[in-house]
Amino acid sequence: MxxxxxxxxxxxxxxxxxxxxxxxxxxxxxxxxxxxxRGKNKPQYTPNVDTGDNVIVINASKLKLTGKKLYYHHxxxxxxxxxxx
Numbered sequence: 001m002x003x004x005x006x007x008x009x010x011x012x013x014x015x016x017x018x019x020x021x022x023x024x025x026x027x028x029x030x031x032x033x034x035x036x037x038r039g040k041n042k043p044q045y046t047p048n049v050d051t052g053d054n055v056i057v058i059n060a061s062k063l064k065l066t067g068k069k070l071y072y073h074h075x076x077x078x079x080x081x082x083x084x085x
Contacts, residue, residue: 007046015053022062029063 017036021029035041039051073082 005044007044007049007051009049012044012049012051016056017053018056018058020059021057022059023064025064025066029057033057 019029019033033055036055037052039045039053042051045051067085069085071084073084074080075082
């Protein structure tokens, strides 16, 4: 019978990642960084142990922001649609 391998805090090997943010959209970059910081990209991921790595973001000023998003909110009443950009 196989048992689940849980990561122990003293067995975790930390790495440094350098990410170039040139022409990458903000949402995709933040999702990728969050995955690395939580440690979900490692096979020994354990939710209650900090298994994450370190991240350095370079060229953050060249990040791609579209600004074309519209956010909708409806109050469940007729004519209750609110749109904000």
